[in-house]
Amino acid sequence: MIILGIDPGYAITGYGVVETSDKTHKLATVDYGAVTTLAGTYFPTRLKEIYDDISFILDKHKPDAMSIERLFFTNNQKTGIDTAEARGIILLAAVKRNVPIYEYTPLQVKSAVTGYGKAVKKQVQEMTRSLLGLKEIPKPDDTADALAIAICCAHSIRSRQ
Numbered sequence: 001m002i003i004l005g006i007d008p009g010y011a012i013t014g015y016g017v018v019e020t021s022d023k024t025h026k027l028a029t030v031d032y033g034a035v036t037t038l039a040g041t042y043f044p045t046r047l048k049e050i051y052d053d054i055s056f057i058l059d060k061h062k063p064d065a066m067s068i069e070r071l072f073f074t075n076n077q078k079t080g081i082d083t084a085e086a087r088g089i090i091l092l093a094a095v096k097r098n099v100p101i102y103e104y105t106p107l108q109v110k111s112a113v114t115g116y117g118k119a120v121k122k123q124v125q126e127m128t129r130s131l132l133g134l135k136e137i138p139k140p141d142d143t144a145d146a147l148a149i150a151i152c153c154a155h156s157i158r159s160r161q
Contacts, residue, residue, distance in 0.1 A: 005152075006149065008086050010083055029132045047085060054089070058097050068087065
């Protein structure tokens with residue numbers, strides 16, 4: 001099973017593609033990186049860039065599932081709304097390709113990756129690196145977060161089976 005993990009944002013959207021085997025339950029990293037847009041660019045243009053890049057990733061890897069972080073914003077409503085709009089564009093790209101979508105809270109991701117729902121970012125990143133057998137923590141942080149979201153989805157789907 002191929003899973004695309006997404007850490008949504010309008011400046012940086014992290015993505016990570018992992019493959020898991022039903023028989024061995026091993027995780028393998030297929031691809032990861034970040035979709036970036038330039039500050040100062042007309043916002044609808046930024047959304048189109050995100051849509052186009054995520055569409056390319058979906059078409060390239062043909063994932064069996066997409067996992068994405070569920071957003072919670074309490075401080076900056078403007079940033080939260082813009083991030084939610086970017087998230088909506090990402091969801092649209094997956095829905096148009098009939099890719100099942102799974103949503104996870106930060107607490108669920110932390111629990112799945114580290115076993116502790118209040119783990120700090122560095123712990124999650126280090127466990128993500130370790131679980132995927134990577135030499136170093138992927139950068140930017142959004143990329144490591146996206147891989148953690150994909151790991152969470154793999155564990156969640158496995159536990160449902």
